[in-house]
Amino acid sequence: MSFSNDVREEIARSITDRDRQFACLYGILLYSRIFTPQQVVLQSESPVFARLMPVLFRAVFQAELRPDVRTVSRGGDQFMVSYTITDAAQIGRICEVYHIHPEKREIRLSNLVNNSLSAFLAGVFFGCGSVIDPNKEYHLEFNTPSALLCGDLQKVLGSIGVAGRSLMRKNMYVLYLKDSEHIEDTLTCMGAQQCTIELMNIKIRKDMRNKANRVRNCDEANINKVVSAAMRQMQDIQLIIRCGQLEAMSPELQELAELRLENPELSLKELGELLSNPIGRSGVNHRFQKIAAMAEELRKRAANS
Known part of the structure; x- marks a missing residue:
């Protein structure tokens, strides 16, 4: 099990009520790599993602949405799970519920009710985030699909005291964190408190060795x-x-x-x-x-x- 997957496991357990489920799915949808009026594609190699998505769709849309689910082998024990929606009416329903404009996606804070910002960030992490094993280095990043969404996410993280830097990589706008304390604050906010404690313990061991x-x-x-x-x-x-x-x-x-x-x-x-x-x-x-x-x-x- 990777540290990044441990984070996903822990934050998935924190998505318990409908408000948090609504905000988490919003983060996943908004930061998906493909979101057009013709097609929405949500992909991940995480088994946690595969288990969570049906739960979120049922909680928010009941039986209205029926994504096409496919699993593709990536070799060995690795699998890519893909949720694809091509029905224009269903995509229109997503845009209506979350007030998403496919041609200009941006964060609408009005979607985040009852202190569900942490669940939204968890969804963004599920959709486009990863964190490297802190035994190797301190690095958390979000591969966002547009400059606007990258800037919006940077502002949201700034509101909790986290400063991220951005760069372009393979046509993606990457927002990344290198400061271990900022990574700890982000993990804690997303609901991964135990992983935060593990990161802090790793830091202590590294300091002692140094x-x-x-x-x-x-x-x-x-x-x-x-x-x-x-x-x-x-x-x-x-x-x-x-x-x-x-x-x-x-x-x-x-x-x-x-x-x-x-x-x-x-x-x-x-x-x-x-x-x-x-x-x-x-x-x-x-x-x-x-x-x-x-x-x-x-x-x-x-x-x-």
């Missing part, structure tokens, strides 16, 4: 810095020893140099704690700077000799 990765990467970077610094310090000390200058260093620097050679894996803080007179990290770093300066001077002498 934080763990950042900590691990930070730890690795710190380890690499410690190793690189220790290697430079040991090279400096070994150069000083080869040049017979170890005894020329102060007792404090000699002790630190010997500790570093014996403990190449320790941090500056840990080295400082092992000194006969323990000092902090900054004190150890200052002493290594003196050792580095001494080694650099020996290198210059060797280059000039």
